[in-house]
Amino acid sequence: MTKSELKEFLDEKVELYNNPNFIESDPIQIPHLYSLKEDIEIAGFLAATIAWGNRKMIINNAKKMMYFMGNSPYDFVMNHSESQLDALENFVHRTFNGQDFVGFIKGLQHIYQNHNGLDAVFSKQNPTMQHTISEFKQLFFEIPHLARTEKHISDPLNGSAAKRINMYLRWMIRKDNKGVDLGIWNNVSPALLSCPLDVHSGNVARKLELLTRKQNDAKALAELDENLRKLDPNDPVKYDFALFGLGVFEGF
Template identity: 60%
Template sequence: MKFKKEELKEFLDEKVDKYNRTGFIEHDPISIPHQFTRKEDIEISGFLAATIAWGNRTMILKSASRMMAYMDNSPYEFVLHHSKSDLENIKGVIHRTFNAADFIYFISALKHIYTNHNGLESIFNKYRAQVSLQPAIHKFRSLFFELPHDSRTMKHISDPFKGSAAKKINMFLRWMIRKDNRGVDFGIWESLS
């Protein structure tokens, strides 16, 4: 399918109108962070929902909701103040190949990010390039995996410097950065908009 510039713009505008509307939220992973109002809750729930956003959307939503339930539907408070026994309650498969060990590591890594690097937005803002977020994604990934971890867990965050399109993390970044007043994306990261 080959498009002229005008045809491509028209095609893409149609897709935006179809998917970038509030009626689409309910059945999409972005519905998970839309349950929250606190910036950090939106960030953490959005990051986790985007991380497992592959496969059947109904199952993604069910799995992401289960993650929020494990965190008492207060992701930021849970990340910062969880106990060892809280983590021991997390068992089994969370979503497809994302298992309890991965989720537990993600909770620990997020605590590390928020307590030692001033949160997710701060990292992406600090390491972004003039025209690309690829360097920031690469640096975020290395900071995220600073703590001891299973090597298999690293597959859940792609690295654009290793040839990946990093679709899930880019989707998360779009949710946090894009402010188009349509009510879907949050646009809460003003330092990057």
């Protein structure tokens, strides 16, 4: 199909999936449980971190994370006791275990105490958002931590597509008043966001000739971003709804 036909097709799919009905089957429902900015961004970060595998299991386990934190993520991050951290040791989602959970709570506390919070870190001026993600990972793990926990934050500068953290940034930054993305951060343009590239969106993108590279890695993400920006330079990542919806809900 022509570029204009492709854009029209994808815009229709964005309209179809970018609405509140999408929330009930997606991990984005977790940050939607909260109204305090810091609760939203912490709940979103933790839910996005474990967003791989069965979506129902992701949502259930993200709700367990919130329960362990007394359903007050920011207060827990800032004011937890050692005994409260010990209770997290029972948590597990695939390869993300209780020790990783504890490490993430300490990393988040460090970000809020010493780097003015998640919004401030991700709002820094860097050549690309992928550089910002890489810098965030460095800051997050400045404090003592288990080496095993580092694998749960991807580094795009090491070749990763960083699907989960790019998805998280979409949640926090995109504003379109459709009721799905939360759009609570104001200092980063949605034009800078990258598509959360995974098996589903990658396969659909290849069928639509938006992507030629076979691996879902940083190089593939750069290629996909370039092509999506041709379709909408101001809000390229809205097409994640179309690619994901076509792949997961329509088996495109």
